[in-house]
Amino acid sequence: MSFVCSLKDRVLQGYEITKIEALRLYLEPKEKLYSCANEIREVMVGDKVDLCSIINGKSGRCSEDCKYCAQSIYFNTGVNEYKLLSYDEIKSMAKENEQAGVDRFSIVTSGKGLVANDFERVINYYERLNDECSISLCASHGILEKSSLIRLKKTGVKRYHHNIETSKQYYSNICSTHSYEDRINTILSAKEAGLEVCSGGIIGMGESKEDRVDMAIELKMLKILSIPINALMAIKGTPLENEVNLTEEEILRTIAIFRFINPKANIRLAAGRNLLSNYGENAFKSGANATITGNLLTTCGNNIEADRKMISDLGLKVK
Numbered sequence: 275m276s277f278v279c280s281l282k283d284r285v286l287q288g289y290e291i292t293k294i295e296a297l298r299l300y301l302e303p304k305e306k307l308y309s310c311a312n313e314i315r316e317v318m319v320g321d322k323v324d325l326c327s328i329i330n331g332k333s334g335r336c337s338e339d340c341k342y343c344a345q346s347i348y349f350n351t352g353v354n355e356y357k358l359l360s361y362d363e364i365k366s367m368a369k370e371n372e373q374a375g376v377d378r379f380s381i382v383t384s385g386k387g388l389v390a391n392d393f394e395r396v397i398n399y400y401e402r403l404n405d406e407c408s409i410s411l412c413a414s415h416g417i418l419e420k421s422s423l424i425r426l427k428k429t430g431v432k433r434y435h436h437n438i439e440t441s442k443q444y445y446s447n448i449c450s451t452h453s454y455e456d457r458i459n460t461i462l463s464a465k466e467a468g469l470e471v472c473s474g475g476i477i478g479m480g481e482s483k484e485d486r487v488d489m490a491i492e493l494k495m496l497k498i499l500s501i502p503i504n505a506l507m508a509i510k511g512t513p514l515e516n517e518v519n520l521t522e523e524e525i526l527r528t529i530a531i532f533r534f535i536n537p538k539a540n541i542r543l544a545a546g547r548n549l550l551s552n553y554g555e556n557a558f559k560s561g562a563n564a565t566i567t568g569n570l571l572t573t574c575g576n577n578i579e580a581d582r583k584m585i586s587d588l589g590l591k592v593k
Contacts (some may be wrong), residue, residue, distance in 0.1 A: 278302040282310035285537050289496070296487045299531050304523055307388035311561035313473040318537045320487055323585045324500075324564035326378035326412065326542070327371045327578070331360045332392065332444050336384045337501055338451045339511040340439075342479055342506060345384045351511035358383065358392050361399050365406065370458060371410040379403075380412035380435060381468045385450060387416040404430030412472065417452065417460050423467035432498065433470040436460050441488035444481045461496060473498045474542065477528055478506035478520040486528055490535040499539045502566065503529055505546025522550050526560045533561030540564040553580070558588055 275283075281295060287364065299307055314556050334355030336345045344351040368379045381396060388396065403411055413426050414435035423434060438457050439445065445454035473496065475489050493501055505525050508517045525546065532541050542564035548553045555564065567581045585592050 276302070276306060278306050278310050281534065282314060285314055285534055288471055291534055296490070296531055296535055297483060299534060300483050300527060301515065307530050308526060308556070308560040313534040313561050314533050314537050315541075315561050319540065319563050321590050322563070323558070323590050324378070324540050324542070325376045325567050325578070325581065325592060326380065326564070327367075327376045327568045328380045328382050328414070328566060329359070329364055329367045330384075331355070331364060331381040331396070332383035332385070334384055336386070338449060340449045342448060342476055342509070344509045344512065346512075349511045349513070351509055352464055353462040356508060358395055361402060364399055365403060368403055368407050371397055371568070371578070372407055375582065376409065376578060377593055378410045378412050378433070379407075380433075381413050382414040382435070383416070385416055387418055393422060393593065397425055397582075398428065400431050401430035417456050418463070420463040420467055421468060423460075423464050427467050427469050429518075433472055434463065434464040434467075435472040435502075437475050437502070437504075439474055439475040440479060440481050440494060441485035443488065444479075444485045447481075448479055451551070461498075469547050470500070471496070472500035472502065472542075474500075474502035474504070474544070476506050476524070476545075478517060478546070479514055480517060487531065487535070490532045493539075494536050498536070500542060500564065501532060501536060501539050502542040502544040503532060503543040503562075505549050507546055507549075508555060516561050519549055522556070525550060526556055529557050530561045542566065550590060552584065555584055555588065558585065558590060563590075 334345045334353050335347055339346055339348045344353040371379050411431045412433040412435055413431045442454050461471050461473055477486055504521050508515050541562045543554045543557055543562055546567050567578045582592050
């Protein structure tokens with residue numbers, strides 16, 4: 275029996291793979307790797323594909339210097355800048371996604387965190403959305419204190435999104451205005467507040483394969499059950515504007531290896547789906563079982579109807 279098939283069988287029996295084993299998977303025949311990851315997905319999380327959507331509730335003027343981001347004040351990217359949207363604008367998008375059969379909806383805001391006035395406004399928004407919509411609510415508002423996360427939980431928000439972005443050892447290469455530990459502390463505080471946590475990262479920022487594996491292992495240690503994988507879409511004006519796009523094989527291998535390391539998690543397609551053929555169809559045969567649908571923060575995504583059809587055509591289930 276091949277190494278990858280043997281390792282797959284052990285994962286299905288509850289084995290947690292090592293870093294060395296995960297790195298070896300990058301060298302295994304790709305089709306065998308994909309099919310084994312897909313089998314782990316089938317057994318561990320089933321055929322349901324989790325759909326979520328986001329709205330860029332506040333755009334630009336971010337105080338942080340994350341090198342991949344169009345919204346930083348440090349970079350001249352021409353990004354559309356605006357203050358916090360009105361409740362009616364956000365409710366309209368939430369209702370539209372609810373009616374389209376999307377499972378989850380999140381308001382995402384630019385900035386390290388939210389200033390007091392904006393935070394009070396989003397608290398009001400979530401309270402009203404919880405009363406007026408049936409879609410499950412998520413939130414993504416940067417680095418927050420535990421007390422603020424507890425308040426979000428009380429509004430009806432189920433899940434907090436906060437990426438670790440990359441490995442601990444590589445983090446200082448992509449951001450200097452806050453630390454990796456700041457992100458970990460926010461995740462731990464969200465868990466302590468009783469919120470589910472969605473956390474993943476970006477691949478293709480110049481990191482090594484070892485960094486990607488370390489990120490996946492960190493997410494396993496944090497017991498994260500929703501892991502978005504973004505493939506960098508290099509944005510002109512950012513320090514990473516000249517990074518070469520990852521190949522489809524690199525992205526699919528990473529998704530498959532994340533499945534081996536986090537067999538019970540929702541492995542979620544996020545930015546960079548247009549680097550994959552047919553907006554990521556093969557990813558759902560390689561271990562992925564969730565996706566952000568519709569547009570993202572500053573880049574375009576796939577539309578909901580097209581995603582639902584693609585998923586159905588693959589024999590998978592949506593809401």
